[in-house]
Amino acid sequence: MVQKHDAIRYRKCPECGALDNIVSDPRSGQWICANCGIVVESMMFDSGPEWRAYDYQEEQDRSRSGAPLSLLQPDFGIKTQISKSRKDGKGRKLSSTKRLVYNRLTNVDNHAHESEIRNLRIALRELKRLRSQMELPDRTAQMASSYYRQCLKMNLIRGRSIDGMIAASLYLACRKTEIPLTLKDVATNANVSSKELGRCVRTIIQHLRTKPDSGRHEALIHRLGEELQLSMPTRLTAVKIVLQTREYGITVGKNPMSIAAACLYIAGVKTGERRTQQQIARAAKTTPVTIRNRFKEIVRILGMDDIEVKRGAAAVPVFIEDPRAHFKIAK
DSSP states (O other): OHHHHHHHHTSOOTTTOOSSOEEEETTTTEEEETTTOOEEEOOOOOOSOSSOOSSHHHHHHHOOOOOOOOTTSTTTTOOOOOOOOSBOTTSOBOOHHHHHHHHHHHHHHHHHHHHHHHHHHHHHHHHHHHHHHHTOOHHHHHHHHHHHHHHHHTTOSTTSOHHHHHHHHHHHHHHHTTOOOOHHHHHHHHTSOHHHHHHHHHHHHHHHOOOOOOOOHHHHHHHHHHHHTOOHHHHHHHHHHHHHHHHTTTTTTSOHHHHHHHHHHHHHHHHTOOOOHHHHHHHHTSOHHHHHHHHHHHHHHHTOTTOOOOOGGGGSOOOOSSHHHHHHHHO
16 A cells, blocks of 8 residues: 555656656545646545544544553563463464473563563663652653663673663763753762762763763753852853853863852852852852862953952852842943
């Protein structure tokens, strides 16, 4: 049927001689030349169901298609198994010889997939727990499952913990889908050390030859801004600073969270909505020394001579009641 339809679509029109210009009209069931309008052929095959449905519930009840394939299921949601029945498809009893053959094939099939399915059950159960605990979208979890399945086929799980590899797959999936989660966030929720998680991430990157996207500094800035209760003008100022740092190549080889934290600290000093380096370091899960080093580097390269580190009483956090009015005056 498909070959016939393709032959009709790409053949020459008998009236005007146009090539590859035959279009289908499913409503009338005809093949029509788009150039001259002649009906080339009628009686088109209907590939839809033979039944009718007048509402959504009736359509679901009459539908004979199964659930879609899911990467979050060990067997993709379709379980295939050789039966050990004593009867064939027509209900006739099998001979003892054929019954032994089918039993042997069943055992071979179960042993071939038993270890892989057992591994996937443990890994995907942990993945579902992490997705629920960290409130991640379904597409991120499916991408993490795809990474883990590739590692399982390449025999990369042997000698490594299942929790560490599934957490590393989830971290790379978060990087691909631009979700602002750091390595420490995933390690804390996955109950594995950051050192082990980093080792698993490097293993996946090396063998799967995948290139994770660099962290989105803008998303990290808004995440820190929510935690530090900073106004939107201050966050937008930090985003402008981080875009400048990206143009000058300051972000290359640096931790994205430390760059975002330093830009947010500079933006707070410029708009007057200050937070201490200790507060920002605690929210970014890093040290004040790292924030200070990134801050000095950004200020030096971008030529911000009016920005300096506040110490003593001047370093007290400042919360602005009406940040919009303050930002207008500051501009």
